[in-house]
Amino acid sequence: MTPASSERREQFADAVLRIIARAGCGAVSVRTVAAEAGWSAGALQKTFPTKEALLRAAVELLIARAEAQEDEEITATTVPDYLIAHLELSLPLDASRRTDTILWNAITTEAAHTPWMAEILRAQDDAVFDGLQDSLAALGNDDPAGTARALLALSDGLATQMLYAPERSAEIRAALRTAVPLLLA
Amino acid sequence: MTPASSERREQFADAVLRIIARAGCGAVSVRTVAAEAGWSAGALQKTFPTKEALLRAAVELLIARAEAQEDEEITATTVPDYLIAHLELSLPLDASRRTDTILWNAITTEAAHTPWMAEILRAQDDAVFDGLQDSLAALGNDDPAGTARALLALSDGLATQMLYAPERSAEIRAALRTAVPLLLA
Numbered sequence: 001m002t003p004a005s006s007e008r009r010e011q012f013a014d015a016v017l018r019i020i021a022r023a024g025c026g027a028v029s030v031r032t033v034a035a036e037a038g039w040s041a042g043a044l045q046k047t048f049p050t051k052e053a054l055l056r057a058a059v060e061l062l063i064a065r066a067e068a069q070e071d072e073e074i075t076a077t078t079v080p081d082y083l084i085a086h087l088e089l090s091l092p093l094d095a096s097r098r099t100d101t102i103l104w105n106a107i108t109t110e111a112a113h114t115p116w117m118a119e120i121l122r123a124q125d126d127a128v129f130d131g132l133q134d135s136l137a138a139l140g141n142d143d144p145a146g147t148a149r150a151l152l153a154l155s156d157g158l159a160t161q162m163l164y165a166p167e168r169s170a171e172i173r174a175a176l177r178t179a180v181p182l183l184l185a
Numbered sequence: 186m187t188p189a190s191s192e193r194r195e196q197f198a199d200a201v202l203r204i205i206a207r208a209g210c211g212a213v214s215v216r217t218v219a220a221e222a223g224w225s226a227g228a229l230q231k232t233f234p235t236k237e238a239l240l241r242a243a244v245e246l247l248i249a250r251a252e253a254q255e256d257e258e259i260t261a262t263t264v265p266d267y268l269i270a271h272l273e274l275s276l277p278l279d280a281s282r283r284t285d286t287i288l289w290n291a292i293t294t295e296a297a298h299t300p301w302m303a304e305i306l307r308a309q310d311d312a313v314f315d316g317l318q319d320s321l322a323a324l325g326n327d328d329p330a331g332t333a334r335a336l337l338a339l340s341d342g343l344a345t346q347m348l349y350a351p352e353r354s355a356e357i358r359a360a361l362r363t364a365v366p367l368l369l370a
Binding site: 021022023024025026027028102105106108109110111112113118121122125143145146147149150152153154155156157158160161163164165171172174175176178179182183185 | 206207208209210211212213287290291293294295296297298303306307310328330331332334335337338339340341342343345346348349350356357359360361363364367368370
């Protein structure tokens with residue numbers, strides 16, 4: 001891949017993510033994506049011959065961005081505080097994380113009838129789950145698998161609550177702070 | 186409304202839900218819904234002059250069905266067991282509940298860019314939250330609001346995990362059984 005074509009691929013993938021965040025997966029078409037990226041429909045179809053290839057590039061871009069964010073430094077003195085801070089990073093507490101939550105929800109929903117998306121999601125979930133399970137096991141947790149699953153479900157569920165009730169962000173954050181130490185007990 | 190027109194409204198609303206479950210909100214159009222319901226596009230447009238009116242009827246039908254399901258009887262001797270049984274009813278453990286989970290995820294995702302849907306979801310969430318919070322308060326729970334929020338987030342998050350990893354249903358159910366008593370402690 002030449003640098004120019006790699007850059008164009010990312011422009012189209014980014015255009016797809018902007019359209020999904022604004023109007024949902026149903027609004028993604030050759031016409032809308034080409035217009036959003038500022039290229040012709042022909043240029044888009046030359047770069048991504050199928051809609052699946054285009055959507056794959058968008059999902060991969062979203063994952064790459066999520067991985068880059070995870071490098072944010074967390075300072076905490078206790079295990080529950082560390083976990084709370086870590087899980088809070090996935091809550092839609094600012095505009096950029098709100099967009100990320102909308103995008104992940106959209107892809108999760110689309111995956112229900114799109115097997116290749118479900119496969120990517122499962123691999124992604126497994127990686128996060130395995131990492132958390134290993135950390136909990138190293139800390140001597142009695143049920144690292146169950147606890148990891150519950151902690152991830154809790155933070156995903158709270159992120160969705162916050163999306164539709166942003167005015168309750170403080171209560172939702174408080175629920176995370178209360179629940180994490182209980183789940184680690 | 187005549188009985189005939191009420192029946193036709195429900196046929197169209199049900200057709201919308203079947204299409205969303207199978208192919209997502211993006212697949213809902215006058216053409217697809219009329220075909221799915223076995224009526225003409227004209228009959229659909231006479232019954233529902235706008236797409237919003239049609240989608241509203243579909244969301245209302247989904248809520249009415251969810252409310253009817255909640256009447257299922259739960260027999261449990263302890264509070265955690267009762268709550269586990271109650272929350273398990275929302276897990277996609279059979280085909281019908283799997284469809285419901287897909288539909289709720291689709292509507293939650295759509296609500297991110299559809300204010301009237303977000304409003305219905307908030308009202309729906311509030312009703313469930315208030316009921317659970319009141320029950321927890323009556324049981325003497327120290328933090329009924331935080332606990333209610335955490336329990337609902339947990340079961341929503343586990344339902345989504347189960348949708349994409351149905352082969353892990355047993356582990357996901359086990360995580361619910363472990364986490365609920367800890368959150369009630």
